[in-house]
Amino acid sequence: xxxxxxxxxxxxxxxxxxxxxxxxxxxxxxxxxxxxxxxxxxxxxxxxxxxxxxxxxxxxxxxxxxxxxxxxxxxxxxxxxxxxxxxxxxxxxxxxxxxxxxxxxxxxxxxxxxxxxxxxxxxxxxxxxxxxxxxxxxxxxxxxxxxxxxxxxxxxxxxxxxxxxxxxxxxxxxxxxxxxxxxxxxxxxxxxxxxxxxxxxxxxxxxxxxxxxxxxxxxxxxxxxxxxxxxxxxxxxxxxxxxxxxxxxxxxxxxxxxxxxxxxxxxxxxxxxxxxxxxxxxxxxxxxxxxxxxxxxxxxxxxxxxxxxxxxxxxxxxxxxxxxxxxxxxxxxxxxxxxxxxxxxxxxxxxxxxxxxxxxxxxxxxxxxxxxxxxxxxxxxxxxxxxxxxxxxxxxxxxxxxxxxxxxxxxxxxxxxxxxxxxxxxxxxxxxxxxxxxxxxxxxxxxxxxxxxxxxxxxxxxxxxxxxxxxxxxxxxxxxxxxxxxxxxxxxxxxxxxxxxxxxxxxxxxxxxxxxxxxxxxxxxxxxxxxxxxxxxxxxxxxxxxxxxxxxxxxxxxxxxxxxxxxxxxxxxxxxxxxxxxxxxxxxxxxxxxxxxxxxxxxxxxxxxxxxxxxxxxxxxxxx
Amino acid sequence: xxxxxxxxxxxxxxxxxxxxxxxxxxxxxxxxxxxxxxxxxxxxxxxxxxxxxxxxxxxxxxxxxxxxxxxxxxxxxxxxxxxxxxxxxxxxxxxxxxxxxxxxxxxxxxxxxxxxxxxxxxxxxxxxxxxxxxxxxxxxxxxxxxxxxxxxxxxxxxxxxxxxxxxxxxxxxxxxxxxxxxxxxxxxxxxxxxxxxxxxxxxxxxxxx
Numbered sequence: 001x002x003x004x005x006x007x008x009x010x011x012x013x014x015x016x017x018x019x020x021x022x023x024x025x026x027x028x029x030x031x032x033x034x035x036x037x038x039x040x041x042x043x044x045x046x047x048x049x050x051x052x053x054x055x056x057x058x059x060x061x062x063x064x065x066x067x068x069x070x071x072x073x074x075x076x077x078x079x080x081x082x083x084x085x086x087x088x089x090x091x092x093x094x095x096x097x098x099x100x101x102x103x104x105x106x107x108x109x110x111x112x113x114x115x116x117x118x119x120x121x122x123x124x125x126x127x128x129x130x131x132x133x134x135x136x137x138x139x140x141x142x143x144x145x146x147x148x149x150x151x152x153x154x155x156x157x158x159x160x161x162x163x164x165x166x167x168x169x170x171x172x173x174x175x176x177x178x179x180x181x182x183x184x185x186x187x188x189x190x191x192x193x194x195x196x197x198x199x200x201x202x203x204x205x206x207x208x209x210x211x212x213x214x215x216x217x218x219x220x221x222x223x224x225x226x227x228x229x230x231x232x233x234x235x236x237x238x239x240x241x242x243x244x245x246x247x248x249x250x251x252x253x254x255x256x257x258x259x260x261x262x263x264x265x266x267x268x269x270x271x272x273x274x275x276x277x278x279x280x281x282x283x284x285x286x287x288x289x290x291x292x293x294x295x296x297x298x299x300x301x302x303x304x305x306x307x308x309x310x311x312x313x314x315x316x317x318x319x320x321x322x323x324x325x326x327x328x329x330x331x332x333x334x335x336x337x338x339x340x341x342x343x344x345x346x347x348x349x350x351x352x353x354x355x356x357x358x359x360x361x362x363x364x365x366x367x368x369x370x371x372x373x374x375x376x377x378x379x380x381x382x383x384x385x386x387x388x389x390x391x392x393x394x395x396x397x398x399x400x401x402x403x404x405x406x407x408x409x410x411x412x413x414x415x416x417x418x419x420x421x422x423x424x425x426x427x428x429x430x431x432x433x434x435x436x437x438x439x440x441x442x443x444x445x446x447x448x449x450x451x452x453x454x455x456x457x458x459x460x461x462x463x464x465x466x467x468x469x470x471x472x473x474x475x476x477x478x479x480x481x482x483x484x485x486x487x488x489x490x491x492x493x494x495x496x497x498x499x500x501x502x503x504x505x506x507x508x509x510x511x512x513x514x515x516x517x518x519x520x521x522x523x524x525x526x527x528x529x530x531x532x533x534x535x536x537x538x539x540x541x542x543x544x545x546x547x548x549x550x551x552x553x554x555x556x557x558x559x560x561x562x563x564x565x566x567x568x569x570x571x572x573x574x575x576x577x578x579x580x581x582x583x584x585x586x587x588x589x590x591x592x593x594x595x596x597x598x599x600x601x602x603x604x605x606x607x608x609x610x611x612x613x614x615x616x617x618x619x620x621x622x623x624x
Numbered sequence: 625x626x627x628x629x630x631x632x633x634x635x636x637x638x639x640x641x642x643x644x645x646x647x648x649x650x651x652x653x654x655x656x657x658x659x660x661x662x663x664x665x666x667x668x669x670x671x672x673x674x675x676x677x678x679x680x681x682x683x684x685x686x687x688x689x690x691x692x693x694x695x696x697x698x699x700x701x702x703x704x705x706x707x708x709x710x711x712x713x714x715x716x717x718x719x720x721x722x723x724x725x726x727x728x729x730x731x732x733x734x735x736x737x738x739x740x741x742x743x744x745x746x747x748x749x750x751x752x753x754x755x756x757x758x759x760x761x762x763x764x765x766x767x768x769x770x771x772x773x774x775x776x777x778x779x780x781x782x783x784x785x786x787x788x789x790x791x792x793x794x795x796x797x798x799x800x801x802x803x804x805x806x807x808x809x810x811x812x813x814x815x816x817x818x819x820x821x822x823x824x825x826x827x828x829x830x831x832x833x
Contacts (some may be wrong), residue, residue: 012654014647014650014651014654014660014662073765074807118665122715130672142661142688171663171688171689174663174664174719175661175662175663175688176647176650176660176661176662176663177660177661177662177685177688178654178660178661244627248688251686251687251688252686252687252689254686254687255686255687258686260681318689320691321691322689322691322692337693339691339692339693339694339711340711341692341710341711341713341749342711343711344708344710344745346703346704346705346708346739347728347730347731347735347736347737347738348728348730348736349637349672349673349674349728350673350730351672351673351726351731352672352673352729354672363740366741387729387730387732387733387735388729389829481703545659556733559729561672561728561729564727564729564732565733565734567730582733589768
């Protein structure tokens, strides 16, 4: 990463799209950058954090990040907010109106669509937001373009006084490709906030006159789209099909049909309909190749042009060469190569929780208690829905666990009569959007049990900081929220706020049992750090004494990936029924000595061969 | 410089160093004047999942992705993963395979079976297979983390630039950031290079498979 920060002008580097965005924003003189971590956009801010001349921060959610960027823009500074596609849903309340008011310092929103759902709960096409919010959209196809377009986006934003969306996808963010660094940082003077209530106070009376201004801006941007060099057609020798495309689909298309004419839209909204009309006149058939929704296609068709698109191409997932070939070759009446070998039938490797993961204890407890509806949230703990816990029943959006659990409590159906309702949420998700759900539930006299799994990190995205960790984006000490005090302030009675070490399995199980039976809301807060972060203390591995293992399988139920089945044996029990015994072993290289499995082992077959801290690990005090 | 693009698929399990190895290949290719693209399919940012890294380089690279049936080289850090990605290899492709077996929990608890003879299946597919126990070589050298460099050494004679250039890039990287590990990585590279020269024949059950 430092290679990017120190890159000399006129040099070639292997950069990810995210690294290229950060370098370009720095060169463009960005002064404020904010984001909430989210795959595949996380590394944009992690890279911007390496530049000392920028205020960069993890904001608590995407709406806050955009509002921070808006404030900086109004002060005259160039500003950037970055997020994954679902972050746009959260942030939209802010940018939908700011687009009407406009901007001062260049304001860009870099959004990363997880096309293909490598690590997301849905697949969204963020290009809708440009149409919805009257904002131009730039779509880089690789790192080099991301680097160039981010710089262009700042200039365009200032020229047209509009926020500009830079739409990336996973296949741009996380691909490393050659980037030629062309410039150095250009410092920009910020004039400071110029008070102008008619412009910046969006009351109905002030907002109304802005509407025609915004529509006039759309018209000018449409004119620009016809002439800007980012929208360029390449002539091809084979004019049977001409393609209109944007983003990384362009690269797949060039790879698959090197001789076809292609109109590539780097500035894809507003679309250059005249240019497209001219291009269409030069080819037999016009095909739009866009990830993921048929936005350009619909607009081109509405302009009266005959066009193919989603009638032959999928409306979801990446348009890789392996997808384009079978979809388009038949239009040409040509055969396409079929892979010579069929897919091999190999077992899956589903993502799993880590050895010593502090979520293992709570899920061990949840999987051993009956009659629960377990309403989940976004984070590593979503994996609790999988094997062997099967202890998570829903997952939709950031913070939804608390509010949905409350609704499920109030809307109880017949089969829920005797069930307790549990919400499971992590520290960062709670601070992002969960607090409001808890406040709402308390205010509206709900009764759910909240498991607040505080692992002091944004785990799933790679262990980023948040206001609950005590550190900021730069790793510097920062004020740390006290979750117990916070939930008490939101109205949970102190008696019902239970702090627990999630490694203490018997206590964990007992607490969940107790609290789910209470006639009032309670919050159980765990306190062990994510085992992939520096806050986790690695201890010496445990081992199983084979002679003592009775094959009960209790430790396997923990779901720790360091514990595996060494052998199986079928025995006949006293009641005549046959029973399968599973004898366990511990993988020395994977075990980090957390001792959770020791708590599951009645015959005391799991030991630490070289005890290092008396005979047990140090027990940490709740929120010590 | 060859006119066509070389496609290298590096596969394994999260945490094994697949992405680091791919990065080293990509950086070396860039240093040799090639256009380069490298892309990963890593799934959720969790350990233990399937990881595949595509490295493509040549005079000009458009798509970062390797299509099924178009990989020239397959570097497998785990044996079942090598078999999983076999359909991506050309019929005439070369597979450099570490014979390490890592069974995930779903296999360990009996929900799925681990393939009985993955090396045999690979060799029977008609490709050129080089299978060896990189972990054993790393163990002899005294550091299990050397597997990455051993695998790069093993593939180094199948690249369009001299093996010494890849070796020099790896060793220089260590000399700059972890100088104590530079010499041992040079040894690991050479040991891997030698191990990679041995072809695994299809009529012979592979060792450790």
